Amino acid sequence: MIDKLDKIIENFNNIEARLLSGCINVNERAELGKSRSDLEGLVEVALRYKKMLSDKDDLLMVLQDKEQDDDFKNLVQEELYGLDAKIEEAVYNLKLLMLPKDKDAHKNVILEIRAGTGGEEAALFASVLFRMYMKLAERQRWKFEIISISETGIGGYKEASASISGNGVFSKMKYESGVHRVQRVPETESSGRIHTSAATVAVLPEPEEVDVKIEEKDLRIDSFRASGAGGQHVNKTDSAVRITHKPSGIVVSQQDSKSQHKNKAMAMKILRSKLYEMQSQKNEDERSSMRRSQVGSGDRSERIRTYNYPQSRITDHRVNFTLHSIMEVTQEGSLEQLIEKLIQDEQVRLLSESE
Known part of the structure; x- marks a missing residue:
């Protein structure tokens, strides 16, 4: 585990150095900033874990020192017991932090x-x-x-x-x-x-x-009059929008806003989510039940x-x-x-x- 943690810490330090260098564009800065944020908690626990291992080595050396009296060694032994419990907890936390991240975890x-x-x-x-x-x-x-x-x-x-x-x-x-x-x-x-x-x-x-590339040629966009409550607006304005994604056959309708532009934007958001779901089902067995x-x-x-x-x-x-x-x-x-x-x-x- 130590070798793996050393590589993670080194990667984190390299990211910080690049962020401080000023020789990166806006997109790279955003990407590096996200990577730094993802690693920060893990690196913090890793450094604490390595410090505890170093402290344990020091305590073990004291126990092996024949010149130390028994009372002092008993105190050191008690401290060692407490440190072992903290090391065990750190190992568990490190394993959790090193689990594969859900790539969608941060999404709305x-x-x-x-x-x-x-x-x-x-x-x-x-x-x-x-x-x-x-x-x-x-x-x-x-x-x-x-x-x-x-x-x-x-x-x-x-x-x-x-x-x-x-x-x-x-x-x-x-x-x-x-x-x-x-x-x-x-x-x-x-x-x-x-x-x-x-x-x-x-x-x-x-x-x-x-995440989802939608070609304009693959869409059929129809406008129509909203149904239901809405008074005069419903009768006079074709504000409702229906978008058909021809390759997949997905149809999304949206009519809640009086603005056709807002209805279209929301329908596209829903369509994008549905297409992303389909891609996820094809690409990941564990997400096949989305x-x-x-x-x-x-x-x-x-x-x-x-x-x-x-x-x-x-x-x-x-x-x-x-x-x-x-x-x-x-x-x-x-x-x-x-x-x-x-x-x-x-x-x-x-x-x-x-x-």
Whole structure:
């Protein structure tokens, strides 16, 4: 490990030297700055680890010194025990920091939620999930921008989507993709019988323009009049936009803004995310389930998490972890404990695979 750490430290020092040299352009400076940021935490722990190894060698030399008295050696031995524990912790942290990084971890996301099995109750649950993630974004100080919402008559959502941007959004939100199941007594249920319904969540990393190349010739862009609420504007202005990507067959429509330009920009953002998802599915086996396999059909049996209202219980089935604070999670977006548990589980799995 020492040889590997020495190379990382050397690389970090070279990056710092180049940043200080002034002989680089703006793009190189941005790229080097990101590399420095990615390595900074690892290098800090590596230097501390190497210092502890050096301190351990010094203590061992004291123990081997026949001229030292036994009382002093006992104190040194106690210090050595404490140092060994710190070294063991540093080794574990170094292994975590040296795990392969998710190339999408820093990306913003497109969030899509759809009502699954369960009719109107599933649509109401979809609206609960959407607001839950809106609250989570507030807690994390992320920007939550609604893209579109298709409502039902009593406040449920057939489907809803949003753009979430901020620090490390995908690294935390990626665990939310899948089928979320709810068990509760619907307000319309007079007999008090518990119903089970489901909603699907898809979290797509929002790619940079350089990640996905879209040729103008591959697009068909149609404008049309928006449907639904909107008063006179709906009747007079062809502001809605439909973009068809001919090679893939993907069709994206956007009509929430009164500006055709804004609708087109948002539709292109969604299209880029969907194309990036397709590329990821082809290029990486482990990402092959980005939406279709992660989300499944919306059937009750395909679930990653269950929200049981009568028992105030939320269980994540992937890590067999349960919280008894359903209102805090769904109404306040308090998902941090669940997310941290999922991150830890992934780290353990990656560590076992690397050994």
